[in-house]
Amino acid sequence: MELPLVEMAAATGLDFYDEPGPINSAQGLLLGISNGIFLCVGGLGNTNRIAVYARFKGCANTSAMLGALKQDRAMKKMYSVWKADVTPQTVLWSFCKPLRFDQEEFAAATEAFKATITNFTAPFDLTKCERCAAAVQDPLLANGCPMSICAACQTRAKKENEAQRNTYESGSSRQTRAFALGLTAALIGGSVVGLAAYMDNDKWGNYHPTFRIALTALLAFLVVLVVKRGVGRMNRATCVMASMLTAIGRILGDILSYGLVIAKNEHIAFNTELVKWTAFHLLRLKWDFSPLLFAFDGLIVLAAAELCWISRPKFALTFKKFPMPRS
Numbered sequence: 001m002e003l004p005l006v007e008m009a010a011a012t013g014l015d016f017y018d019e020p021g022p023i024n025s026a027q028g029l030l031l032g033i034s035n036g037i038f039l040c041v042g043g044l045g046n047t048n049r050i051a052v053y054a055r056f057k058g059c060a061n062t063s064a065m066l067g068a069l070k071q072d073r074a075m076k077k078m079y080s081v082w083k084a085d086v087t088p089q090t091v092l093w094s095f096c097k098p099l100r101f102d103q104e105e106f107a108a109a110t111e112a113f114k115a116t117i118t119n120f121t122a123p124f125d126l127t128k129c130e131r132c133a134a135a136v137q138d139p140l141l142a143n144g145c146p147m148s149i150c151a152a153c154q155t156r157a158k159k160e161n162e163a164q165r166n167t168y169e170s171g172s173s174r175q176t177r178a179f180a181l182g183l184t185a186a187l188i189g190g191s192v193v194g195l196a197a198y199m200d201n202d203k204w205g206n207y208h209p210t211f212r213i214a215l216t217a218l219l220a221f222l223v224v225l226v227v228k229r230g231v232g233r234m235n236r237a238t239c240v241m242a243s244m245l246t247a248i249g250r251i252l253g254d255i256l257s258y259g260l261v262i263a264k265n266e267h268i269a270f271n272t273e274l275v276k277w278t279a280f281h282l283l284r285l286k287w288d289f290s291p292l293l294f295a296f297d298g299l300i301v302l303a304a305a306e307l308c309w310i311s312r313p314k315f316a317l318t319f320k321k322f323p324m325p326r327s
């Protein structure tokens, strides 16, 4: 979904900033400060939802604020299904982009949202650091999240962040346990995938490539999920292990499905001998059956390691200048 962020900025008086921010918006953020309350607007992650996010110093009665937001008429015009996540310092209101998205109505809803938040919360004093109350010049963006923070607290936050990273890096890595769990998942998943492929395969050559590729992808997701849960913290070896286990599951599934198809077509028993023969000729069988599937399965096996690697927690913490508000 493409949001008309530039037009939305013009309608709401907010400023466009090309960062994902606290709502993880793929297209960038609209940012603003209103009486000590930080506002962020954008897409919610990769979903087709619009997010309106506010950060303030504190809220004594979050349920009363939630109730007031829910009652707001201008806001109601934007959504049919209500969703709001409230913490003592933040509110995240999100809704599906309406089919007929009216900039003016959206601006009015944002204004109403801001007014309600202002009524129920204590604002930040933007001349002070929100952590230690030392004097500060301008607000900053910490990993895209607006805040009022002094230089000393920035250094402290970076140190805390570094300490968290070290705790993670030196934490226990249960590779053996992850391997045992991952292997179990690969064997069970591989068997299911093999049987499903056999069902799909009435005759040689009569099959649904997308279905087969999806089966391998599902197997990879299952293995990565189980390995991730089992290991505690992930290193390169864990990622390689995820790929290996996915391959093992895929090979088992292939032996099963090709073996069963051969047994059926040749009217022979599916026994140890046939399993051995199929295993021995597996690469050849797989390539002759479908080079496309051969290539995709290979790619998905490699992707399992990549999926593990990118799902490691991220500890980067960067501070950037807040875009200058318009006069």
Ligand SMILES: [Zn+2]
Pocket (backbone or CB within 6 Å): 129, 130, 131, 132, 133, 134, 149, 150, 151, 152, 153, 154
């Ligand atoms: Zn401070």
